[in-house]
Amino acid sequence: MARKHIPKLAVWKFASCDGCQLSLLDCEDEFLALAGVIDIANFPEATRTKKRGPYDLSLVEGSISTMRDRERIQKVRRQSKYLVTIGACATAGGVQALRNGRDIAEFMSVVYARPDYIDTLATSTPISDHVKVDFELRGCPINKSQLLELITAFLHGRRPAIATTSVCAECKARGTVCVMTAKQAPCLGPVTQAGCGAICPAYDRSCYGCFGPMESPNTVSLKEQWRNLGANEKDIRRAFQTFNAGAPEFLNAARGHADKNN
Amino acid sequence: MPTRTIKVDYLARVEGEGALSLRIRDGVVTDAKLKIFEPPRFFESLLRGRAFTEAPDVTARICGICPVAYQMSAVHAMENAAGICVTGPLRDLRRLLYCGEWIESHALHVFLLHAPDFLGFDDAVAMARDHGDIVKTGLAIKKAGNAIVSLIGGREIHPINIRVGGFYRTPSKNELKALARTLEPVLDDVVKALHWAQTLPFPDYEAPYDFVSLFHGEEYPFNEGRIVSTSGLDISADAYENHFIEYQEPHSTALHSLIKGHGAYLVGPMARFHFNRALLTPMATMAAKEADLAGGCVNPFKSILIRLIEILFALEEALRLIDNYVEPESPAIAVEPKVSIGHSATEAPRGLLYHRYCLDAVGDILEAKIVPPTSQNQKTIENDLKDVAQQYVALPDEELQWRCEQTIRNYDPCISCSAHFLKLNVERQRSAEAPHGN
Structure with a gap:
């Protein structure tokens, strides 16, 4: 007997504050129901389980600001059928993009005595600068109703109803x-x-x-x-x-x- | 017998990216490192040149789990710089807001991140299949905390209503009364959860911590008080940098901290409880007694109980503050900038959070210093890890690894704050073998 395919969800973090992925756990009334219709295959902030890809839906939080992360986002893209950036960091580079165009060595020296221990790029850039992004959710942080709309739309195979007005x-x-x-x-x-x-x-x-x-x-x-x-x-x-x-x-x-x- | 190396891709259920390595030679744990490689975001650099009024919104973005803590430390440091003090209903509203953050942050950790460890589940979703009621109760408690932050702050994550001098808009008495009605039933939920938590299997482990927290003397501390330590420190926030030193370790993008002349220390719920438990609210005091913690707690695995006691306190305190609330005449008091330095330390859910700002005549930030709780705890976490691993060294690798993960999660580390992703690497060696032999 054919079993219904349960879509696999992955949540990924890059340079960020964790607030946008926390929005998923902040859906207190919906979280357990959600876990019943989508397989939380990779979400390190919430579970020790890590199932292998490919993933049907990847939610990507955070910006690209290190050499390691620049490589990692390529791997995430390869394993993801539908990739959505969540929040201002992943979509526009975040508050940490204020470094762009500034002297990164000087920025590092303010915080770290040994900048040579630190892996960082001179820029903080959005995910779409590195890989194809299928949809973007805005906000610092995202709105959890919009996140639920996005996941529901994905499960029903329709485009999310997200307003682009002001x-x-x-x-x-x-x-x-x-x-x-x-x-x-x-x-x-x-x-x-x-x-x-x-x-x-x-x-x-x-x-x-x-x-x-x-x-x-x-x-x-x-x-x-x-x-x-x-x-x-x-x-x-x-x-x-x-x-x-x-x-x-x-x-x-x-x-x-x-x-x-x- | 070859060297045994265990690799786990990440220690999950923590906020942020880190790794962990353990070296065992002839049954002796020789090294334990908490490696943090959260990408640095250089907040202290990018704050320079910004207006003093922007600090609460900018520093909130350091952490999505405890943004209120950053906003509170920032506004109090700026007010300290201006030489003013926010009192009356505005001060009470700040305490109320902080109650909300403690409840949501502690409930997230207790029910979704920490409890599954004690029962051997990978996560709260798996735990909910056998313990559905307790997970649902936990989510209801978390929601109550978020309801407070949402009303006072405008939204749960990165609240928009906090400013230097007070708020943009203060709630009406009726809005708070409606909030109180949603909080009241949660008191019983927390008491029930505490009874349940006391039945968890706690590893037998204690450590001689040098606790550090705020001590106010008249109330359980949020925004005010002296910084005290088990080792005898009793200072105001402006003396923090005279007694605490930050230093960089190659294996962490989060700076480590020590007390000068003493060494590693611990901030957070256990430290606050140690110094301030006589000032808990009635139900929380009773709960501490019932949990056999009235004499203090130095077993980090029992921090789950302390967090629940603090949730109960925060709920009672929130209800008291709401009951006493009188709508203020103005949502904020005026703050005039001047050439100055401002310091503040407040109690984030994970412990002491220190901010210092140097301002110019128009209030632009010349220099900023921020010391988050988790970075301060790194050394103590490593010490605990080494001791716990030694105590359980006879366990098979898989069980030892889980016990080590649990040891780290005892501290609810917020790695995003401190500079995510914890990778555990256990290396077992025998002295006759090469360090990296297979």
């Missing part, structure tokens, strides 16, 4: 008053991809862009609006240089590229 759409949907118009607070919501549920404005704080750039963001216009609200160039540069510092649209906005006013 955070503004989520503020409108939840009825949050705009912090830019009501409080004159410079906000990254208009150029940041939705997915978090627009938490920050709901907490009286402007969006700080942890889900990274939306599709075709108008950063030039937003920067002008920020200046009108009193932000200086340092404020603007810093705002685009955080957890998605390596995302091209934010990197260009921080450097003033494609910016008519600079």
Whole structure:
């Protein structure tokens, strides 16, 4: 009698804080049910079991920042039928991409007395710079509802329903008053991809862009609006240089590229 | 008989990437190393030039399991630099937030990472097939902790509501009352879990630890207190670097720490419990007595009980804080930067977390220093590993290896914090054989 194929899930970690893979364990109501429909074949943070590949679904957390990891991601790709990056590190290089373009030797010397013991690259780069990525989940951290949607969609063989609109759409949907118009607070919501549920404005704080750039963001216009609200160039540069510092649209906005006013 | 080498690809159920090697010659454990090769992310470097207001959000990203700890150490260090102190309901809300993180982080470790070791399961999913009720109870407890962090912080991982001086938005009394109603039933769950945990088979092992933790004197410590040690230290956070030294080992991307003139030490739940157990809440005090721990605990395998006692404390404390809560007039107090140095040590779930920042006149960070709990514990973990391996050296390789893994997991090491993936390598030699002979 033919047995139904239970898909194999693998979770991989590169340079990261572990927060995005923790999101899976944070699904307290769904985790055991999930383990009943998908075979957790490789997830070192949660289990000693390590089953051999190939894996039907690989979730990759973290960025590539060492020579060892640059090789390891190739092996992960070869063993993975469908590879999804989870979070800002894997998708854009993470906060550690702030080293890119800086003096890495000097960076190392601040932390380590013996930099020669340390395996590190001068850059922290997203997974898609190294291998083909089938889907990307945004966020620093990812949203666990989006993670469950991704896995459910995968199990049903459909494309995940993940919005690519801006955070503004989520503020409108939840009825949050705009912090830019009501409080004159410079906000990254208009150029940041939705997915978090627009938490920050709901907490009286402007969006700080942890889900990274939306599709075709108008950063030039937003920067002008920020200046009108009193932000200086340092404020603007810093705002685009955080957890998605390596995302091209934010990197260009921080450097003033494609910016008519600079 | 050839040299016996056991290779395990990783020690699982820890947060982060590391490896471990053990060398046994003629039945004597000669070397035990915890190797950490988590890729360095250079936070202390990339913080330079950032605004003092950015430190809580940036340092949160050091750890997805205990971001609140980084946010708390960062805000308190910045406030120390500015010469201000956050008091009243804002101070209480910070304690409440920290209660949430202790509960979710401890519950993750107790039920999903540590408990399977005692019963011989690879993971909590396998354990749930025979012990479904306890795993479900554990997940419910974890969810309660996350509910606190989520309400006060905005979300469970990398909360968005914490800032130097206070919060962006403070909860209403009604929001907290609704939260209290979800927490109350969990008290009984924790008591039941504690009864169950006491029946686990605990290896007979004790060690003479030099414990280090905060000591406040009036409350079980989260954000304030003096740093005390078994070896007699009693200092404020600004003297930390006079008494603790960090040094680099070739086998770790996490710096090791020692107390000057004393050596290896231990931070975390056992250390906090050692100095502060008289200040536990009523149910937690009773639970410690029932678990026969009222006189202290120096068996690291029993740290699972201490974590459960701290969960019970944190739940009771959360309910007390909610009950006493009066909505503050403003969600934050103003903080004016100046040329200054700020220090802070707070109690992360895994122990003392030290931050120091040097700021310029506009509050930009000139220098940052961060010492996480797991890096401080590395040397003690290695000492324990060597002793436990020696005690159980007669066990077959596979069992010895598991016992060693369990020894490391006793400390809930957060390797992502400290600089993941633990690989265990046991090398057994006889003196007549070449070191790498097969």
